[in-house]
Amino acid sequence: MDHTAPSAPSAPSAPDSLSAIDPLAAHLTDYALSYLHSAALRTAARLGVADHLADGPRGADELAALTGASEGHLRRILRLLATRDVFHEDDKGAFHLTPLAERLRSDTPSSLREAVLLATDESFVRPATRLEDAVRTGRSVFDEIYGAPFFEYLSREPGAGEAFDRGMANVSAGEDDAVAAAYSFPAKGTVVDVGGGRGGLLGRTLARNPGLTGVLYDRDAVLRGHSLDVPELTGRWEVRPGDFFTSVPAGADVYLLKRILHDWSDEECVRILRACRAGMSADSRLLAVDCVIPQDNTPHPGKVLDVLMMTALNGRERGEEDFRRLFTEAGLRLVRVVPTGSAVSIVEAAPVAPVA
Template sequence: MKTMPSETPSPTQQLFAAINGHWITQVIGTVARLGIADLLVGGPRDSDSLAAELGVHPGALFRLMRGGITAGLFASPSERTFALTPMGEGLRSDVPGSLRAVAIMQSDKSHWLPWGLLSEAVRTGRAPVQAALGSDIWEYFARHPDEGEHFARAMGNLSGLVGSELTHHIDFAPFARVADIGGSHGDLLSQVLRAHPSCRGILFDLPRVTEGAKTALESRGLASRVDVVAGSFFEPGIPAADAYLLKHILHDWEDDASLNILRRIHEAAPSGARLFVLEMVIPDNRNPDPTHLMDLNMLVLADGRERTRDEFQALFTATAWKVERIIPTRSGASILETVKA
């Protein structure tokens, strides 16, 4: 009796696929940039008509979309015709939890080039972003506002995932003023304000960011409920509030800078104020986990790091924030709820 060959890839095949994972990143990023998912909302379309609409080479677009089948984005119901898969739906710009902006950001030069110097980061323990981009990543975004806008939108995408979990777990009704520190375009703060009509918001970020934030808040009908304040979280000037949000900020920085941020917020906060830190938490085990790769991402891009519970506890203790609870969420980030001690 013949046995069918196993369909499970061999270890060598699995390794080969992993080695070429950067191909998949660029396929997904290019599909996102072209906005192909939005053009397939109405159902399957042939690649030639899509190429004509997009103004791109028809043969090359067909090859891209055929590659997108392997990337999990498309199905092909007939010759040279493509439809979105459930995974591909996540690249639409009009769906909750869209990752289109994240795909564009991760395939931009700002992220792509530093990762090519990971070996240098491992040799030195420092981010190779200066060698890759000619400056730190924040200065790079200032010099390349298009990529800076991609980054801001990607943070908005991630805020959508985190925000639904935050408003599910935390009741903000007792807080008259909620301040989002380093809140970019206010995506996370907007979700809190929509869920709690009694709250007012404060959006605090660098001047070059807050200009775009004002337009975003107006488009959501929330501008009248939000005070937009420009400044740096490394310097005095953070506004007083009853609750503070700090999403994916601390992982951008090493401990000394993170301590400075937490102290600045503590100085501004009234007695009893709450600080909600939204970050990945490295689990206390040796099992595979996405936080391990994100930790490398922060090493490469910003001299930052992901942290364990104990490492977060050390930061909070040193800056007089008392940890009340840590809530894991389905978004991948945890909510670290602290109160001013």
């Protein structure tokens, strides 16, 4: 005979019960609140949490003492990040590094801390809150918010400019060797890295091609932080300040433009490309290194960056036909698109011979 008490009728699920969540609503809500994940990630990076976990797991109390943060608030953001595999909280409440959190350390070759700080910087986040205005008007609202276009703002705000240069160097570090390895550079000759920042790509290109010499061409303020002064490159490089809208060093065999064209409107890109074309010989090649957007619904990092370009700048990411059109207007022809195994591809261009 069954002596167990009859089970009580099931109570209706509470509206916030996980079993009652509409998966589509949950998915959309997660997207809508994703800015909080970004803010939490930036906070952890700014506080240096990952550095403090390099020697092993720590509780939120220890981490709060080390970072000067509120223990309760720090625990809450780390708990959120742990849901995305950035840190791991064990059953004793201690936080561990994960493969993603390792990339937030500041002292490792694979660190992406500066890139995360750049991507989550106010100068990108504030214009994004005005995306609707950009979409309605077809123009960035950056200069309305900060009183100057993006690059002018960076030049007048040294701290912002330095953070941008560090972040871009950090972003590029993971791509430069892939780009240098993907293209068959000439055995001898000169490479000009136009707007080459601190020289990461030029350095990797010269290291892989010992018969080449290089010129790093950028604004003087940027060149002062270059990374080319290393023993393996001694005597094979020089830096030259200048404005790529007006001219570039003439007579080189290869011109590199890495993540330059996406910053600018089509009209400004044509100006840059024409300045390069004026410096090229008949046998020179121009390599535009940028995202090349696929035409279908395939996820691609460039599709996210494309929205960033329309909010902070007046640039855009482009597809193959977009590059072909820009090159044609500048007196160049698209030769081929070379994948690199990274987010960017190499779009190779050659001069069009003048009509006799």
